[in-house]
Structures are given as C-alpha cells and as structure tokens.
Amino acid sequence: MSSAHGARARARIEVTAAIKEEASRQLAAEGAAKLSLRAVARELGMASSAIYRYFPSRDDLLTDLIIDAYNSLGEAAEAVQHTATDPVRRWVTVCEAVRGWALAHPHEYALIYGSPVPGYTAPQTTVPPASRVGLVLIGIVRDAVKGRGVTFPPLAAELRPEAERLAADIAPDLPPQVAAALVAAWAQLFGLVGFELFGQFNRVVEDREPFFRHAVGQLARGVGLR
Amino acid sequence: MSSAHGARARARIEVTAAIKEEASRQLAAEGAAKLSLRAVARELGMASSAIYRYFPSRDDLLTDLIIDAYNSLGEAAEAVQHTATDPVRRWVTVCEAVRGWALAHPHEYALIYGSPVPGYTAPQTTVPPASRVGLVLIGIVRDAVKGRGVTFPPLAAELRPEAERLAADIAPDLPPQVAAALVAAWAQLFGLVGFELFGQFNRVVEDREPFFRHAVGQLARGVGLR
DNA sequence: TCCAAAGCAAGAGCACCGCTCTCTTTTTTG
DNA sequence: CAAAAAAGAGAGCGGTGCTCTTGCTTTGGA
Numbered sequence: 001m002s003s004a005h006g007a008r009a010r011a012r013i014e015v016t017a018a019i020k021e022e023a024s025r026q027l028a029a030e031g032a033a034k035l036s037l038r039a040v041a042r043e044l045g046m047a048s049s050a051i052y053r054y055f056p057s058r059d060d061l062l063t064d065l066i067i068d069a070y071n072s073l074g075e076a077a078e079a080v081q082h083t084a085t086d087p088v089r090r091w092v093t094v095c096e097a098v099r100g101w102a103l104a105h106p107h108e109y110a111l112i113y114g115s116p117v118p119g120y121t122a123p124q125t126t127v128p129p130a131s132r133v134g135l136v137l138i139g140i141v142r143d144a145v146k147g148r149g150v151t152f153p154p155l156a157a158e159l160r161p162e163a164e165r166l167a168a169d170i171a172p173d174l175p176p177q178v179a180a181a182l183v184a185a186w187a188q189l190f191g192l193v194g195f196e197l198f199g200q201f202n203r204v205v206e207d208r209e210p211f212f213r214h215a216v217g218q219l220a221r222g223v224g225l226r
Numbered sequence: 227m228s229s230a231h232g233a234r235a236r237a238r239i240e241v242t243a244a245i246k247e248e249a250s251r252q253l254a255a256e257g258a259a260k261l262s263l264r265a266v267a268r269e270l271g272m273a274s275s276a277i278y279r280y281f282p283s284r285d286d287l288l289t290d291l292i293i294d295a296y297n298s299l300g301e302a303a304e305a306v307q308h309t310a311t312d313p314v315r316r317w318v319t320v321c322e323a324v325r326g327w328a329l330a331h332p333h334e335y336a337l338i339y340g341s342p343v344p345g346y347t348a349p350q351t352t353v354p355p356a357s358r359v360g361l362v363l364i365g366i367v368r369d370a371v372k373g374r375g376v377t378f379p380p381l382a383a384e385l386r387p388e389a390e391r392l393a394a395d396i397a398p399d400l401p402p403q404v405a406a407a408l409v410a411a412w413a414q415l416f417g418l419v420g421f422e423l424f425g426q427f428n429r430v431v432e433d434r435e436p437f438f439r440h441a442v443g444q445l446a447r448g449v450g451l452r
Numbered sequence: 453t454c455c456a457a458a459g460c461a462a463g464a465g466c467a468c469c470g471c472t473c474t475c476t477t478t479t480t481t482g
Numbered sequence: 483c484a485a486a487a488a489a490g491a492g493a494g495c496g497g498t499g500c501t502c503t504t505g506c507t508t509t510g511g512a
Contacts, residue, residue, distance in 0.1 A: 008479055008488070015489095031341075033259065036469065047491045049472080058470065114341025115257075116424055130426075156440045162433040170430060183430060184418065184441040190426075191417015192410065198342055200416075203353075204396060205409060207388040214382045215410040218448060234459070234508055262498065273462045275501080284499065 016054050018044055023061055024068070031107045032062065062111070066122065067129050069108040074132025076101040081136050087144035087225040088217060094136055095189055095216035102193045109197060113190055134186055138171050141182055141223060145174060150224040153181040178224055185219045192216065242280050244270055249287055250294065257333045258288065288337070293355050295334040300358025302327040307362050313370035313451040314443060320362055321415055321442035328419045335423060339416055360412055364397050367408055367449060371400060376450040379407040404450055411445045418442065 022040045037058055041048040055061040080097045084090045102109040112130070116122070122130075144150045155163055155177040167179035174182070192215055195201050196208055205211050248266045263284055267274040281287040306323045310316045328335040338356070370376045381389055381403040393405035400408070418441055421427050422434055431437050 006480065038469065049492075050490050052471070053489060110341035113420075113424075113426075115336035122425075153444075156436070156443070158436045159440045162431070162437055166431060180437070180440070181444070184437070184444070187421040187426070188414035188417045188441075188445075190421065191414045194339075194420065195413040195416065198339075200356075200413070205388070205392060207391075210382070210384045211388055211406070211410070214385045214406070215414075217382070218379075218407070218410070219414075222444060222448065232509065264498065276461050278500070279460060
C-alpha cells in the first residue's frame with residue numbers, strides 16, 4: 001500500500017513534493033516549454049532516471065502542475081466572491097481577481113489557457129479544478145437571479161435549444177438566456193486577460209486596469225446583472 | 227545585392243520558399259513545438275546545418291510563419307468584409323470568418339494567439355500583419371458611424387482619458403466610447419474563438435456555430451452597432 | 453580574363469532533451 | 483529470515499538547436 005506506513009512511504013511523499021516544487025519553480029521562471037525533467041533532477045541532486053519512479057513522463061508532471069494552477073486560480077476567485085453584495089460589483093471583483101492572478105503567474109496562466117501543450121490532451125482529472133472559476137461566476141449570477149437583480153438578456157431563436165441544453169447541464173436553476181450569456185461572458189473574460197498578458201494590448205491599451213474594470217462591468221450587464 | 231541577378235540569387239529565393247513551405251507543413255501537421263529544423267532539412271534532403279544559411283535560428287523561421295499566419299487570417303477577414311451592408315451583419319460575418327480560419331488552421335492560430343513561444347518576443351515586423359483583423363473591425367464601425375448606424379455605448383468616467391488616448395492612436399475619427407468598446411470586443415472575440423479551439427467548450431457548448439453567431443452579435447451591439 | 457572574395461553545402465561535434473534498461477542497494481512484508 | 487517490492491544510479495538511444503571547420507562554386511572587380 002502507498003499509505004503513510006513506513007518511512008519509505010513518507011519519503012516518497014516528500015520527494016514527490018520536492019519534485020513538484022522544483023518543477024513549479026522552473027515553470028514560473030522559464031515557462032512550460034523549458035521545464036526539463038533532467039534539470040529538475042539535477043537541482044534535486046538525483047539521477048534523471050530516478051524522476052521516472054515518481055512521474056511516468058514529463059506530461060504527467062505537467063498535468064499535476066496544470067491541476068495546481070487551476071486550483072490556485074480557482075482559490076483566488078473563490079476568495080473574493082463574497083467581498084461585495086451588489087451583483088455587478090461581485091462580478092467585477094472576481095474578474096479582477098482572475099486578472100490579478102494571471103498577471104502574477106503568467107506562465108501558469110499560459111499553461112492552462114494558452115495553446116494546449118503539443119500533442120497533450122488533458123485528462124478528466126483536470127475538469128473539476130478547471131471549473132472552479134466558472135462555478136464562482138455561476139454562483140454570482142444565481143444569487144442575483146434569486147434577488148431579482150437580473151434582467152434577462154435577449155436570445156436568438158436559433159439558439160433556444162442549445163441554450164436550454166446548456167442551462168440544464170451547467171446550471172439547471174438559471175434561465176436559458178442567462179446561462180448562454182454567462183458562458184459567452186466567461187469566454188470573453190479570458191479573451192481580455194489573455195490579450196493583455198500575451199502582449200496584444202501593447203501600444204493599444206495603456207491604462208489597463210480601468211479599461212479591464214469597465215470591460216468586465218459591461219460583460220456583467222451583458223449577462224443581465226445590474 | 228540580393229536582387230534577382232544571378233542564378234544564385236534565384237536559387238536562394240527558391241530554397242527559402244521550400245524551407246518555409248516544408249516548415250508550414252510541419253506546423254500545420256504537428257504544431258509549433260514539434261517543428262524541427264533538422265526534420266525540415268531531412269525532408270528537403272539537405273544537411274541540417276545548411277538551413278542556417280537561410281534562417282539564423284528556429285525563432286526566425288517561426289517569426290516568418292507567424293507573419294504568414296497573421297496575413298492569412300487578415301486576408302480571410304478582409305475577403306468577407308464587404309459581403310453585407312448592415313453593420314451588425316458585416317461584423318458577424320467577419321467574426322465568423324475569423325472563427326472559420328481558426329478552426330481550419332488550429333496550429334497556426336495557436337501560434338499567433340496561444341501562449342507566445344517561451345522566451346520569444348515578436349519583432350516589430352509582425353505588427354502590421356497582426357493589425358489587419360483589427361483594422362477590418364475598425365473599418366466596419368467607422369462606416370457605421372458615418373451612416374449613423376451607431377448608438378454610443380456608455381463609458382465610465384475613470385476611463386475617459388484612456389479612451390481618448392486610445393481613439394487618437396488607433397482610430398482618430400471614432401468617438402472615444404466607441405473606440406474603447408471596440409478594443410474590448412476585439413479581445414473578447416478571440417476569447418470566444420480560443421475557448422472553442424482549445425477545448426474549453428467541451429461538454430459545455432455543443433452547437434457552437436449558432437452560439438458563436440449570437441455571442442458576436444451581442445458583441446456588435448456592445449460596440450454600438452445596430 | 454583571371455583571381456580573390458563572398459556564398460553555400462556538408463560533416464563533425466557540443467550540450468542538451470525525454471525516456472529505457474540494467475544493475476545494485478535498501479526497505480518492506482509474508 | 484528470506485523473498486519480494488521499491489528506489490537509486492549509470493549507461494545508452496535517438497532526438498534537438500546550433501557552431502565550427504573544410505571544401506566547393508558562383509560572383510564581381512582589376
């Protein structure tokens with residue numbers, strides 16, 4: 001068993017943690033593409049082949065880091081979700097937390113929202129951590145709907161079936177129009193963050209904080225919040 | 227001189243083109259990270275070291291491919307920008323062209339709008355090609371403003387100075403409110419496309435075409451188009 | 453016209469990478 | 483206490499970007 005029985009089991013946990021720690025350091029410093037198992041091993045003073053006792057491949061290590069990144073971002077969003085009561089303010093606050101986390105952890109952000117690492121497809125285990133930010137946004141809108149703080153956004157007729165299916169899937173208690181608008185706003189939020197982070201706003205947007213605040217405020221109104 | 231004088235100069239152009247062609251093939255097939263100079267050379271039947279006579283480094287080759295990708299996407303957008311007269315329809319059509327290009331060229335899209343290749347910073351030469359889609363969107367809004375087809379969107383007071391600076395920079399003939407909303411919508415468009423392309427919509431949005439059409443339609447209204 | 457200069461191809465080589473296999477040592481377990 | 487399982491180390495394979503040296507060919511000026 002891999003329980004915390006012997007000293008060996010404890011050592012395994014420690015070494016695994018040390019590997020992830022060093023890998024995380026390299027990820028933050030140089031980015032995912034320059035993360036090398038050999039360099040991690042070197043830094044830890046072990047043979048490069050020994051790493052493979054803990055992570056079967058580089059991709060498995062990356063998967064762990066991806067999950068950590070999703071959880072770290074999710075926590076950042078969850079931590080501020082109740083610091084306001086007004087729906088729009090709550091929405092904007094959470095969006096700002098997402099942006100703040102992204103600016104503080106650019107390589108981690110690129111790892112999870114940039115181009116998927118080549119040939120790499122994320123396993124199912126990443127799905128729950130990846131959903132946390134979305135769930136926070138859903139929660140805000142849900143509370144607003146309960147408190148009558150939502151004007152239903154318009155919905156094209158052709159989108160009706162998809163909106164109903166989507167609402168049933170992710171938030172059964174939300175009106176289809178709101179659910180559809182929410183998903184769109186969710187994607188658009190990461191468009192704003194990504195453009196700033198990846199340099200697309202260079203020489204275009206200078207004073208980025210108020211710009212972002214205003215844009216996500218409009219996003220909130222697009223979902224129906226007020 | 228590097229003019230088309232001798233047979234040597236002509237050969238250089240041909241070899242350069244052949245390298246880019248093969249590299250483009252590999253990029254489309256496997257993605258940027260698996261593009262290897264050695265593999266390109268192998269495929270072309272030349273020594274790997276010979277490539278360096280044409281491209282000083284792998285990054286220089288990638289820069290060329292980035293420019294090509296921007297231009298290809300820009301052309302796709304420009305090609306459809308006049309197929310409608312109604313401002314909202316024009317906007318949606320161009321957005322659909324962007325999405326269509328992205329779905330048809332996922333690796334090229336990832337190259338230019340995914341995480342920037344680590345350590346790599348795009349040189350100034352990429353700026354004009356990178357601007358083409360934005361210019362198309364600006365053109366649509368400009369025409370709409372002239373034709374009185376625009377309701378000015380709201381603008382937070384704190385954003386006023388940035389909006390004026392931004393408008394002066396990218397579209398002096400556009401009202402600041404419109405210019406600011408336009409830039410935000412521009413970024414949000416790529417959020418929608420990226421989320422679909424990079425799998426974030428898996429198990430969330432099923433019927434993606436109407437969803438996208440509706441979302442970018444709302445985007446157009448956010449800019450003031452109607 | 454001839455000859456030096458410049459351009460180009462090729463091969464060997466360096467330092468790195470992910471990953472595998474084998475061998476030895478250590479710890480756990482029946 | 484012995485057998486089995488786990489872990490570490492080292493060598494090695496095939497791959498990468500990139501450099502350097504060595505010849506060969508085209509080019510342009512005296």
